[in-house]
Amino acid sequence: MTVLKRLLYSPAGMVGLILLGLLILAALCAPLLFPGDPLAIAGPPLILPFTDPALPLGTDRLGRNVLAGLFYGARASLAVGLAVAAVSIVAGALIGTIAGFSGGLTDEALMRVVEAFQTVPGFLLALAFVSVSGASLPVVILAIALGAWTGPARLARAEVLSIRERDYVAAARVIGMHPAEIALREVLPNALPPVLALAAVIVGNAVLIESALSFLGLGDPNIVTWGSMIAEGRNVLRSAPFLSIVPGLGLIITVLGIYLLAEGLTDALATRKARP
Template structure:
C-alpha cells in the first residue's frame, strides 16, 4: 500500500498508468465492440472521421473501419510488447545468473555470445530473422526477444557478482545446497529487481519494432497492426492523412505511457530503498 501511494504521488507515473489502462481496455474490449473481422469492409472507402457516427474514425481505402483496426491493433501491440519483454528478461536473467555465479570459462563463453548478439542492432536482427522465418506474430516476438535479452543478461550478471559472496550464499554452500539451487533460488530473486527495471524500455522498444516491421510489410498478414495501418495510409497521405495520423498518435501515446509508468516504478523503488 505504501508503494502504491508513492506511485500515485508521481505525476508522470499516474499519466503513464492511465495511458496503459486505456490501451489495456481497448485490447480487452475489441472483441465486444468490434466482433467482426477488422479487415472486412464496413462502409464506403475513404470516409473521413466524424462523418458517419457508426464509423466515427472513418474508413480506409478498402472501406475497413479505422476504429476497429485501432482497437484490434492494440491487442497485437500489447501481445508483442509483453511477450517479448517476458522472453528477454527470462533469457537474460538465466544467462546472467549462470555467467555471474559460475565464473571462469562458462562466464567467458556466455559473455562472448552476449557480445556477439549485442554487436548487431536489434532491429536489423529482427528484420533478418523475420525475413528468413516468415512473418507471423510468434516470429516477430521471437525476433524481438533475440535482440533484447543482452541488456538484462549483463545487469543480472553484475548483480550476481555482487551477491554471490554474501554470507547467506556461503551458508547455503555449507549446508550442501546444489549450485544451481543456490543460483536460482537464493541469488536470482535478489538480483532480479534491477533487471525488471528494464522491462518498460523493452516493452516500448518491442512495440516500436513490431510497428516498423509491419510498416515494411513483415508483420503478421492475418492481424491488424498499427504499423500496417500507417503503411496502408501512406499511399493516400495527401488526400487522407488521418489514416496514418490516427494509428501514429496511438503508437506514440502507448510508447510514452510505457516509459512514464516505467520511470514511475523506478522512482518509487528508489524512494523505498532510500527510506529503508
C-alpha cells in the first residue's frame, strides 16, 4: 500500500487533506471569482452577511467585499507559509550539513550561531526585523524565516553526524571525491527526509506569525491578509463581529488542516517503516 493510500485511510490525514484542498482551491480561484483589486470598494459599508446575494459575506467599514478578502487572504497565507518553509529548510539543511560534516571549530561556530537565534522567540525576531526593514511581503517572509531555520539546521546536523560514518561515505573519500561534493551529493540527500517532516510545523507557525504581524499593522499594506482583516474588524467588534470572525475561522481552518495533514503523513510513513 502506497503512502498516499495509507494517508487516505487515516482520519486525521483525510480531514487535513480536504481542508487544505479547499484552501488551495480558494486561493487558485480568487482571481477568477473576484477579478480586480480586492481592496476596492464593492458596495455600502457594513453590509451584514447573507443579506445581499452579490456580497454573500457582506462588506467591511470601507465597503470592501469580505468574501473576496477571505479568498485573497488564503493566497497570502499559502504564499508566506510555503515560502518560509522553503527558505528555512534549504538554509537550515545546508548549514546543518556543513556543521555536521565538517566538525571541529566549524561545527562549534555554526551551532553557537544557531543557539543565538534560538534564544530569541521567532515572533519577536520577525517583529524587530520588519519594524527596521519595512513592511513588504518579501521582508515578512525573510523575517519569519530568520526564526524558523534553526530547527531544520539542528535536525540536519544530527542526521549528518550518523550518516558521515557510513560505508558509502568512506568509499567516496577513498575514491578521491571532494569533501564538499561528498557532503552535498552523498550525505545531504540522505539527511533531508527527516528535515522535510518539519515543513508542516514551519508552514503553520509562519501563517500564524504573518497574521500576527498583519494584525499589528506590520504586514504588506498592498495585499489582503487575514490578520489585517481581523485588525480591521476589531474597531467594530460589537456592531459587526463577523468582520473578525470570518478571517479568524479561515486562519483556524488553515492551521488545523496543516497539522492534521502532517499527523496523517507521519502515521502513514511510520506504518510503512514498520512493515517487514
